[in-house]
Amino acid sequence: MSNNCYRSLLRLPVVKYVGFSRCCSWIMSTGVNLLHTINDASLESPFKYDEIVMAEHRKGRKRLFRLTVGGQFASPLGIIPYAQIVGTNERSTSFASHQVLFYRPTLEDYILHMKRGPTVTYPKDAAAMVTMMDIGCGSKVLESGSGSGGLTLFLSRAVGNEGRIDSYEVRSGHLEIARKNVQAWKGSWNVNHLQTWPDNIYFFHQDVIKALTMPTDVFDAVALDLQDLSDVLPFVLKVLRIGRPVVAYLPNITQVITTLQHIKQQSLPFSLDRVVEVYHKLWHIAPSKTLNFSSGATHSESNAKKNDYDYYLARPSHAQHPHTAFIIKMIRIE
Ligand SMILES: C[S@@+](CC[C@H](N)C(=O)[O-])C[C@H]1O[C@@H](n2cnc3c(N)ncnc32)[C@H](O)[C@@H]1O
Structure with missing residues (x-):
C-alpha cells in the first residue's frame, strides 16, 4: 500500500487555511516547521479546471496531468473525461477492476514527476x-x-512573500524548462488556494559569474547546483553577506574534495561547516490479517479494503533510494 492510500485511510485533521504570512510568523514564534500544512489548505475543496493532478496506479505508478477543458485521462486501463474529475474531491476511482487514485500532488510529488531538463535537486536534499x-x-x-x-x-516556498530568489541559468533551453515548471506549479496552486504562491522568483539568463551588476553583500544565502564551483566561489564572496552560508550540491565526493582544495589554494575566506549525504531508508508497511511474518497474508494496495485487516507488517523496503549527491555548507568568514 502506498503512502497516499494511508493518507486517505488514516486522514488526520488538516489546518483549513494557512497563508504564507501566517505560516511565517508561526514558524518564527514556535520554531516548528509548519510548511506541510500549506499544502493541506485545499485538500477539502473539489478539483477545478487548470489544476495539476496526480494519478497513482497500482504498484505506485504515478503520472501528473493538468485538468484542461475537454481533456480526458487516458491509460491502458481506460479513459475518464476530466469533466468527471472536476468537482469531485480527492478520491479513488476504478477502471475495470483496477484502482487509480487522483489527488493533489505535494511539491515533492510535483518535482519528482514534472518534465525535466537537467536532473533536479532531489526533494529530500532540497529540504536539507x-x-x-x-x-x-x-x-x-x-x-x-x-x-x-x-x-x-x-x-521560493521557504522565503515567502517578503523574500526573493535570484536564479541564474546559462543555458536558454534549461531556463525555459525551469520557467515553465515554476509557472505550471504556481498556476495550479493559485487555482485552488486563497493566497497565491509568492511572486518572489527572478530568473536571469546569464552565467552567474558574469552578473557584474549584482549589488555586493546582499544575499543571505547562496545555493549552487553546478558541476564546477571553482570560478563561482570568488564571485559568491562579493555578493554573499559575511557570516552567511553557501550550500552546494555535488554528486561526487571527488568534486567536494576538489572544491576544498581550490578554496585552500586560493585562500578564499570560507570556513567549511560540514559535508552531508541525506539518506532516507524506506520501509515497507503492509496491512495484514495476521502478525505472522512468514504467512505472506498481506494485502496489496488494490485489495486492502477499509477494515479488512487488523495489523501492519513492517520491514525495510527492498527498493531503496540510490545515492543522489553530497551537500557541502561553507560560511563566508570575511
Ligand atoms: C543540475 S542543473 C540544476 C538543477 C536544479 N537545481 C533543479 O533542481 O532543477 C545545473 C544547471 O546549472 C547550469 N549552469 C552551469 N554553470 C552555470 C553558470 N556558471 N551560471 C549559470 N548556470 C550554470 C547548467 O546549465 C544546468 O542547467
Whole structure:
C-alpha cells in the first residue's frame, strides 16, 4: 500500500487555511516547521479546471496531468473525461477492476514527476539545503543554475512573500524548462488556494559569474547546483553577506574534495561547516490479517479494503533510494 492510500485511510485533521504570512510568523514564534500544512489548505475543496493532478496506479505508478477543458485521462486501463474529475474531491476511482487514485500532488510529488531538463535537486536534499542555508521568510537567496526549477520552488516556498530568489541559468533551453515548471506549479496552486504562491522568483539568463551588476553583500544565502564551483566561489564572496552560508550540491565526493582544495589554494575566506549525504531508508508497511511474518497474508494496495485487516507488517523496503549527491555548507568568514 502506498503512502497516499494511508493518507486517505488514516486522514488526520488538516489546518483549513494557512497563508504564507501566517505560516511565517508561526514558524518564527514556535520554531516548528509548519510548511506541510500549506499544502493541506485545499485538500477539502473539489478539483477545478487548470489544476495539476496526480494519478497513482497500482504498484505506485504515478503520472501528473493538468485538468484542461475537454481533456480526458487516458491509460491502458481506460479513459475518464476530466469533466468527471472536476468537482469531485480527492478520491479513488476504478477502471475495470483496477484502482487509480487522483489527488493533489505535494511539491515533492510535483518535482519528482514534472518534465525535466537537467536532473533536479532531489526533494529530500532540497529540504536539507533549505535548513542548512538557514533561510526563512524575507531571506534573499542567490541560486545557480536554475536547471529544471526544482530547487527554485523549494527556495521560493521557504522565503515567502517578503523574500526573493535570484536564479541564474546559462543555458536558454534549461531556463525555459525551469520557467515553465515554476509557472505550471504556481498556476495550479493559485487555482485552488486563497493566497497565491509568492511572486518572489527572478530568473536571469546569464552565467552567474558574469552578473557584474549584482549589488555586493546582499544575499543571505547562496545555493549552487553546478558541476564546477571553482570560478563561482570568488564571485559568491562579493555578493554573499559575511557570516552567511553557501550550500552546494555535488554528486561526487571527488568534486567536494576538489572544491576544498581550490578554496585552500586560493585562500578564499570560507570556513567549511560540514559535508552531508541525506539518506532516507524506506520501509515497507503492509496491512495484514495476521502478525505472522512468514504467512505472506498481506494485502496489496488494490485489495486492502477499509477494515479488512487488523495489523501492519513492517520491514525495510527492498527498493531503496540510490545515492543522489553530497551537500557541502561553507560560511563566508570575511
Ligand atoms: C543540475 S542543473 C540544476 C538543477 C536544479 N537545481 C533543479 O533542481 O532543477 C545545473 C544547471 O546549472 C547550469 N549552469 C552551469 N554553470 C552555470 C553558470 N556558471 N551560471 C549559470 N548556470 C550554470 C547548467 O546549465 C544546468 O542547467
